[in-house]
Structures are given as structure tokens and as C-alpha cells.
Amino acid sequence: MVTNHKIDVQDLTIAYGTHRILRHVTLNVRANEIFGIIGPANSGKTSFLNAINRMDMMRVNMNVTGTITIDGIDTRNWRNVYALRRKIGVVFPLPVGLPLTVYDNVALAPRLAGTAGSQADLDILVERCLRRAALWDEVKDRLHHLGSLLSGGQQQRLTIARALSQSPEILMLDEFSIAVDPVTTMRIEDVLKELKSEMTIILVTNLVQQANRLADRTAFFLNGDCVEIGETADLFNGVARDQRTLDYIGGKFG
Amino acid sequence: MFAAAPINLKNREIQQRFQWLFGVMLIFLIIPVVVILGMLLIKGWPAMSWSFIFDDPKNGMTAGGIFPALFGTIWLVIVSLLASVPLGVAAAIYLSEYAPDNMLTRLINLATINLAGVPSIVHALFGVGAFVSFFKFGTSILAASLTLAIMTLPVVIVSSWESLQSVPRSFREACWNMGATRWQTIWNVVLPNAFTGILTGVILQVSRAAGETAPIMFTGAAMFLPFLPNSVFDQTMALALHLFVVATQVPDVPESLPFGVALVLVGIVLLMNTVAIWIRMHLRGKKKW
Numbered sequence: 276m277v278t279n280h281k282i283d284v285q286d287l288t289i290a291y292g293t294h295r296i297l298r299h300v301t302l303n304v305r306a307n308e309i310f311g312i313i314g315p316a317n318s319g320k321t322s323f324l325n326a327i328n329r330m331d332m333m334r335v336n337m338n339v340t341g342t343i344t345i346d347g348i349d350t351r352n353w354r355n356v357y358a359l360r361r362k363i364g365v366v367f368p369l370p371v372g373l374p375l376t377v378y379d380n381v382a383l384a385p386r387l388a389g390t391a392g393s394q395a396d397l398d399i400l401v402e403r404c405l406r407r408a409a410l411w412d413e414v415k416d417r418l419h420h421l422g423s424l425l426s427g428g429q430q431q432r433l434t435i436a437r438a439l440s441q442s443p444e445i446l447m448l449d450e451f452s453i454a455v456d457p458v459t460t461m462r463i464e465d466v467l468k469e470l471k472s473e474m475t476i477i478l479v480t481n482l483v484q485q486a487n488r489l490a491d492r493t494a495f496f497l498n499g500d501c502v503e504i505g506e507t508a509d510l511f512n513g514v515a516r517d518q519r520t521l522d523y524i525g526g527k528f529g
Numbered sequence: 530m531f532a533a534a535p536i537n538l539k540n541r542e543i544q545q546r547f548q549w550l551f552g553v554m555l556i557f558l559i560i561p562v563v564v565i566l567g568m569l570l571i572k573g574w575p576a577m578s579w580s581f582i583f584d585d586p587k588n589g590m591t592a593g594g595i596f597p598a599l600f601g602t603i604w605l606v607i608v609s610l611l612a613s614v615p616l617g618v619a620a621a622i623y624l625s626e627y628a629p630d631n632m633l634t635r636l637i638n639l640a641t642i643n644l645a646g647v648p649s650i651v652h653a654l655f656g657v658g659a660f661v662s663f664f665k666f667g668t669s670i671l672a673a674s675l676t677l678a679i680m681t682l683p684v685v686i687v688s689s690w691e692s693l694q695s696v697p698r699s700f701r702e703a704c705w706n707m708g709a710t711r712w713q714t715i716w717n718v719v720l721p722n723a724f725t726g727i728l729t730g731v732i733l734q735v736s737r738a739a740g741e742t743a744p745i746m747f748t749g750a751a752m753f754l755p756f757l758p759n760s761v762f763d764q765t766m767a768l769a770l771h772l773f774v775v776a777t778q779v780p781d782v783p784e785s786l787p788f789g790v791a792l793v794l795v796g797i798v799l800l801m802n803t804v805a806i807w808i809r810m811h812l813r814g815k816k817k818w
Contacts, residue, residue: 333705335630361708371703373718384707387717434703441708 311490364438576789601765617685673749692726
């Protein structure tokens, strides 16, 4: 069977100890789409992202059952989990500007992976990532200043540049706009629209309208259940099957 | 709308009283330090000279300098650091970054903290039993240094552990998500940010190791030696023991001599602490998150 599914999730259940945070989620993410995930807090959205790049390995009591396949390969059978994570860029809600220079922040991942190449190659890569994150013009004169001294919105774009530094096939953004002003948010959204042609994007957001603006398809998570998955246009035009989805999108709760 | 809130005089009075109380306590805290330093300076300064620092003791230790003891203390401290710092930092890294949170880890943590509270004379006895007799190092710099290392190890572990824990978890998460291994994360992100804290802990232990007498008394420090140690298997003189000896064991010592020794010892400790503070301030300027 030939599909254009980049990620296939089958019957995914995530529990912390005995507390189940996500129950029996089955969904797929198509290649080169922006897949939005909306839902109020504690819906399991972040845990879902963590399960995809196998961060459950780093957490003591996080239990994941079900299967996640990327390009048809079960992530659990991936022999080198670090190689898997290098294919997946992650952006967190609050920007994590590592206390390194702007340049080193972006160059860190290639350096760790041993793919940095020559200094000139790295310079080109850093500039390209910063340009794509719409940050280059603002930081080109202070590449060797501390990244953690940039403003919040700049730092968030820096983390996007960092996430792009390994040419990921999948980019996961976890409520990236929480600490970012609206103007910067719009700039980042434009960036995402451009990146879509090169990678698959999973966009977790609790801004319903952001999903509406960006996502091709949207899933609605509520209290650990995946209530609904559909074309974003359908959901926002009232074609949702589930009343809870309509209520959430319509702003009646959440 | 905004009525002036009535000033609660009673609260203000209580606040002032406590301010006063804490101020007085602070003064009580500072007085001993000032008195000790002052006394040392006044009584020890007459003994200070280049020859006091760079000459051997003479006339049955009633005159001359303290060079062999100073030299020996530096030896002891360096060798003990070579043993305790790599081991202690490695243990702290394991406990902080790798160890699962289970009974064993908690037991190790508890043991470490308790070990820090063991009196130094007990460490001395352990040193005699383990290093002098069992490992057959004899009474030597090596045995004394290792005893000092055992004594300082728990504090090195605890202070390093605390510095590692103070590095935000989000840094580690960000690094792991990039596909970094645990060790890459530790080496590239965690350790550089914990470095100042670890260094401060280590330097504070230097001053402690330099000042302890009990652990080295039976394991490698001699009252008087006519020669400088050539290797770690020789005995050595040490400042702390030398102070004890000239203050209590030798008759007819001029009063300024023991105070001079004490002044040098305290001087070394203060110097190391100043270095620790300086490094901290210098490096903290570069570290912002």
C-alpha cells in the first residue's frame, strides 16, 4: 500500500505511572502538510510530541503503548534513536536560548552530530538557518553575542533556526507563540508556510485561529482523547462531527 | 476610590524590632572573624619576612622559617585534589544525570551527606587502616592526601551535584531533542554551566584540606623533617601540624612564630576563597539565562 503518510500513529496510549494522559489515539500525518493539534491544557498534546521523537526514553515513568511509524518504520525499531531525533526538529513553548552565542546555538546540533563540515560550510549553514527563521537581519552583526540575551521573540526564532540546522524532515512546534508578540508570531507563521514545501510540520497550538490560518488538517485533543481529526477548512466551517469540537472552535469553552 | 490605608503602627514597630535584632546578630557574627584576623595580624606580623616563608626551621623549630611545611601543605592539597575532584565530580554527574530515582540512589545520597559529617579524626583512623596499612603506602604524602581526599569527597560530590542540578532542565531537553546523547548533553551544555559552582565547591575544599590536622597527623605528616619530600611516598611537614607542634610541643618558641604560621595558613585559606569568589563573579558575568 502506497500512502503519503509521513507519520502513522496506531492506538497510541501514554501514561505517567498509572495516570493515562492520552488514550487510544490513531491518526496519520501526511508528508508536507501542516498538521495542527488544538485543545485545552492537559489534553496530552505535548506528550504526543514527546512520544513521536521517543523522549519517553528520557523520562522515568512515561509509558507509551501503541505504534508510531515514520516513513513506514516503527520508531521503536529505530536502532539509533539519536538519528531519529535529528530528523525531527522541536520548538518549545518557551524559547530555550542555550547560554551559547547565537552562532553556536545554531551550530550546536551539526557539531554534535559530526556533520558540521568545514568552518565555511558551517557559516553558510548558520546563515541559511537564521535567514529561514527570519532572524538573520536582526542578528547578523552579533552572531557571537550570547543567544540568551536576545529578546523573547528573537530567541524563539533562534530556536527555530536551531531546529532547522539539521535539515529535519519533521518540525514539531509546541505552542511556539506563547511568549512571542503578535508581529513576530505572524512572521514565524509566514516562515512555516514556506517551510511546508520541504518538511512535515506538526503544530500544537492553543490558539484556535492559528490552526485555522496555518494547518491543512487539524486534530482536536480533549482530556486525553483525540475527539476529531479533519480538514481544517471543514472543521472551521462547521462540518465537525462532534459537538465538543464545534463548541471549542466556537469559543464556548477552553 | 483609593482611601489611604491606615498605617499599622504595631506592624511597623515589630518590623523595626526585628531589623534591629538581625543587625545585632550580624555584628556578633562578624566580631569573631575580625578579632581573630586582627589578633593574627598583630601578633604574627612581626614574624613575617621572606626568610620566614622560604627558610627551613632552625634551632629545634624555635627560629627560622616554615618553607618545608608550606611546601608539604601544597603537595598534600594538590595530590588530594587530584584524587577527590575527578572522583567527586564523576560521582556527582552520575547521581545527577544518570542514576534512576530509586532506593539505591537515595541511599547513596544519604550516605554521601552523612559522610560529610564524619569527624576528621575518624577519617584519620580510616586512613591509617586503609592507606597506611592495607595498601601499604606507609606514612606518606600519598596516604595523607588520600585521607584528605576521602574527607573532602562528600562535600565535593554534594556541591557538584547542586551545581549540576541548578542547570535548567530545559537545557537538557533542548539538547536531547536535537539528537544529542546524554553524555554530549552533559559535556557541551550541563558541565559548562555548572562549572563555576563546581569550582567554588572545590576551592572551598582546598582551604579545608589545607587546614585539617587530624587526618594527616597519623598518615603522612611529620613533626620535623630535615629534607623536603622527593615523591608522594615520602613523609612531609605540613602547616597545620607545624602550627600544632610549635604552639604546644616545643619549648621556648618566640610568641610571634606560631602566630606567624597561623597567619600564613589563614592567608592561604583566604586567598583561595578570594580566588573562588573572583572566579565566580568573573564567570557569572558571562552566564545569563
